[in-house]
Amino acid sequence: KADELRFDGQVAVVTGAGGGLGKAYALLFARLGASVVVNDLGGSAIGQGSDSRAADLVVEEIRKAGGKAVANYDSVEEGEKVVETALKAFGRIDILVNNAGILRDKSFARMTDADWDLVHRVHLRGTYKVVQAAWPHFVKQKYGRIINTASAVGLYGNFGQTNYSAAKLGIVGFTKTLALEGQRKNIIANVIAPNAGTRMTATIMPPEMVEAFKPEYVAPLVAYLGHNSNEETGGIFEVGSGWIAKVRWQRTGGYGFPANRELKPEQVASNWARIVNFDDGRATNPETTQDSLQSFMDNFGNIEEEVTPKKEQGSLDVEA
Ligand code: NAI
Numbered sequence: 001k002a003d004e005l006r007f008d009g010q011v012a013v014v015t016g017a018g019g020g021l022g023k024a025y026a027l028l029f030a031r032l033g034a035s036v037v038v039n040d041l042g043g044s045a046i047g048q049g050s051d052s053r054a055a056d057l058v059v060e061e062i063r064k065a066g067g068k069a070v071a072n073y074d075s076v077e078e079g080e081k082v083v084e085t086a087l088k089a090f091g092r093i094d095i096l097v098n099n100a101g102i103l104r105d106k107s108f109a110r111m112t113d114a115d116w117d118l119v120h121r122v123h124l125r126g127t128y129k130v131v132q133a134a135w136p137h138f139v140k141q142k143y144g145r146i147i148n149t150a151s152a153v154g155l156y157g158n159f160g161q162t163n164y165s166a167a168k169l170g171i172v173g174f175t176k177t178l179a180l181e182g183q184r185k186n187i188i189a190n191v192i193a194p195n196a197g198t199r200m201t202a203t204i205m206p207p208e209m210v211e212a213f214k215p216e217y218v219a220p221l222v223a224y225l226g227h228n229s230n231e232e233t234g235g236i237f238e239v240g241s242g243w244i245a246k247v248r249w250q251r252t253g254g255y256g257f258p259a260n261r262e263l264k265p266e267q268v269a270s271n272w273a274r275i276v277n278f279d280d281g282r283a284t285n286p287e288t289t290q291d292s293l294q295s296f297m298d299n300f301g302n303i304e305e306e307v308t309p310k311k312e313q314g315s316l317d318v319e320a
Contacts, residue, residue, distance in 0.1 A: 005227045007034035011090040012226065013083065015039045015076045015130060016100030018054025020198030021149075024215035025097050025222050026058055030067030032223060035090045038062070039072040039082050039100065045199050047102035047118050050075075076100045077121055079129030083137070095145045095226040096134045098127040098171075103200060105160040116163045123167035127174065135187075144187035145226040148175045152193045152238060155247065168193075172236060179234030188233040190225045193247070194218045195240025217242045253282025254295060258304035 007029055017026040018040025030036045038058045042051030055071035062069035072085040076098070086093040102122050104115035127148055138144025153161050154168025175191040182189055195201075196218050197210030205213065221239045224230055236247040255274045257263050268275070277283075286292045 005032060005223060005229065007032045007095070007223075007227070009033075010094040011035045011037070011086050011092050012095035012097065013037040013039065013086050013093055013130070013134070014097040014099060015082065015126070016041075017097075018042055018058055020200060021194055021196050021215045021218055022097070022099040023058050024196075024219040025099065026069065027062060027065075028216075028219040028223050029095070029226070030062040030069055031065065034095065035068040036062060036070075037072055037082065037086045037089070037093075038069050039074065039076065039085075041073060041075045041100070043102070045102060045203075046104055047122060075122070076126030076130050079126070079131070080133040082130050083133035087137075092141070093134050093137050094141075094143060095147075096130060097147045097149075097222060097226065098130055099149045100126055101149065101200065103161075104163055106163075107160050108162045111162060119163040120167045120170075123164070124170045124174070127171055131174075131178065138182070138187045139185050142186050143228075144182065144185075145228075145230070146175070146178060146182075146187065146189040147222050147225050148189065148191045150175075150191045150193045150236065152195070155193060155236070155238075175236075176234045183233065188225075188230060190232060190235045190237065192218070192221065192225075193236065193238045195238070213241050248285050248287070250278065250283055250285050251292075252276060252278050253280060253284070256295075256299040256302045258302055259300050260303045 012029040012034040014022050014026045014029065014036060016022040017038040022040070026036045026038050038055045040055040042054040043049045050073065052071065052073045055073055059069045059071045070085060070089040072082050074081040076082060083093055100122060102119065104119050106112070106115050131146060134144065148171050150171045151164070151168040153165045154172060157165055172191050175189050178187070178189040195213055196215045197205055197213040198215060202210055218239050221237060221244050225232065238245050238247055252275065255271045257267060
């Protein structure tokens with residue numbers, strides 16, 4: 001069919017594909033013709049132990065349905081081994097979905113270095129290591145599709161998840177820079193913040209929600225972003241329950257103080273309402289670091305003429 005998104009002849013690597021979201025991605029890519037590397041360390045939800053069965057079962061399911069898949073049981077921290085499996089079995093890699101993850105929830109006061117480090121190693125460093133191994137192949141073949149996994153918790157914060165939210169927002173920044181560096185080489189990188197009923201969320205979501213938020217509702221976006229026809233790059237998407245949206249930054253119009261005057265904390269205080277006002281029609285959505293910088297550059301031209309002694313600094317009228 002002309003309009004079906006197919007992946008015949010392509011190779012997809014999905015990390016953490018032994019269950020939950022990753023499994024749904026692996027099954028979908030395989031059904032649409034891709035050869036799939038099903039990576040999963042097979043440990044517990046808090047990152048203890050390992051077991052090859054998780055990945056094996058998914059590979060079996062794909063093969064039974066007539067698809068092509070191989071298993072890899074390494075931790076994503078050993079990204080080169082994950083990618084090596086793709087090259088050995090299928091000779092190439094076209095699509096990389098970094099999805100593996102664990103949780104170590106603790107209120108910040110109780111957070112240990114071990115909780116912090118393990119979550120960072122699996123999510124942020126793991127994502128980095130698998131991309132690092134795939135990148136040279138993407139560059140050489142001038143083709144690559146990367147889908148990384150953040151979380152709403154990284155974008156908005158959540159009680160008990162300082163370690164996880166920091167790692168997840170790290171993945172957003174990582175992805176946006178990859179998108180820039182990959183642009184000329186047809187390497188496209190996006191990041192998703194999914195919501196799905198899985199082992200990871202089963203302890204938080206009520207059973208009806210776990211049932212309703214099927215990973216199968218997230219997989220089609222991942223497939224689309226991984227497809228040859230997708231040109232979107234550097235995007236952040238929230239996805240779940242059949243709902244998909246794009247997220248971007250918004251910045252207030254801000255308040256520019258005279259560049260030729262000393263700036264005092266009191267002036268910040270007296271202009272606070274303007275600094276934080278998103279609703280005065282001056283808010284923008286910076287897309288690039290250059291966009292961001294422009295307002296700073298512009299303010300260098302904000303030179304205040306000599307004022308009459310009567311008009312004191314710090315007395316700027318907030319609502320005028
Ligand atoms: P899950 O626990 O069902 O799946 C994660 C998989 O990653 C597991 O099969 C696990 O064995 C594997 N894994 C863990 N550490 C690994 C490592 N070092 N190397 C290789 N594999 C490893 O969880 P779920 O929900 O499917 O999560 C998938 C991704 O989506 C994670 O990155 C998670 O943080 C993210 N996410 C999920 C949300 C949800 O609502 N389910 C919400 C926001 C983000």
